[in-house]
Amino acid sequence: MLFVKALLLSVAPVALAVSHAVTIGLNNTLTFTPNQLVAAIGDTITFTVVARNHSTTTTNFSGKVCPPPPGGVGATGWDSGFMSDLDGSLPHFTYTVVDTLPHFAACMQNAGAHCKAGMTFALNPTTDQSYDQFLANAKASVL
Numbered sequence: 377m378l379f380v381k382a383l384l385l386s387v388a389p390v391a392l393a394v395s396h397a398v399t400i401g402l403n404n405t406l407t408f409t410p411n412q413l414v415a416a417i418g419d420t421i422t423f424t425v426v427a428r429n430h431s432t433t434t435t436n437f438s439g440k441v442c443p444p445p446p447g448g449v450g451a452t453g454w455d456s457g458f459m460s461d462l463d464g465s466l467p468h469f470t471y472t473v474v475d476t477l478p479h480f481a482a483c484m485q486n487a488g489a490h491c492k493a494g495m496t497f498a499l500n501p502t503t504d505q506s507y508d509q510f511l512a513n514a515k516a517s518v519l
């Protein structure tokens with residue numbers, strides 16, 4: 377019994393990276409599905425555009441949320457650049473999570489119009505910086 381316990385402890389928890397999938401433009405809408413998720417360091421998030429021409433680009437939680445700036449906000453943020461599915465190629469972009477900070481992203485298409493329409497996404501949002509508040513900030517953003 378003691379031996380079994382020791383054996384179990386020795387093979388104890390190895391955190392396995394999870395691959396998360398986010399769909400951009402489902403049903404030809406200005407959306408990220410899901411629009412928020414919790415992910416751990418080492419996990420990957422693959423964003424796939426399934427309609428039209430969009431981006432996933434980090435931006436500020438508040439203030440001038442839209443449009444997100446080229447290159448994205450934050451040293452550990454991301455910017456897919458424009459990805460067009462107008463040719464049906466289902467382009468995708470993969471981000472590997474490197475910290476536990478909240479990250480807020482939006483689509484930069486149409487000079488921020490998609491972002492302002494609510495095309496937004498949050499990675500590891502918090503109580504203080506919630507997805508719903510970010511969405512409200514995006515909709516209130518002055519282009």
Ligand SMILES: *[C@@H]1O[C@H](CO)[C@@H](O)[C@H](O)[C@H]1NC(C)=O
Nearest residue numbers: 401402403404405407408409
């Ligand atoms: C897409 O369409 C399906 C089926 O009608 C619906 O269940 C889903 O909520 C829609 N999603 C979005 C983001 O429009």
Ligand SMILES: *[C@@H]1O[C@H](CO)[C@@H](O)[C@H](O)[C@H]1NC(C)=O
Nearest residue numbers: 429430458459460462485486
């Ligand atoms: C995607 O959108 C960007 C920005 O509007 C534009 O420059 C680019 O030409 C578009 N791509 C396609 C294939 O239409």
Ligand SMILES: *[C@@H]1O[C@H](CO)[C@@H](O)[C@H](O)[C@H]1NC(C)=O
Nearest residue numbers: 436439440441443444445449
């Ligand atoms: C984002 O916020 C930072 C810090 O407040 C600011 O310096 C920067 O200009 C903002 N960027 C945009 C695109 O609004």
Ligand SMILES: [Cu+2]
Nearest residue numbers: 430483485490
């Ligand atoms: Cu868009």
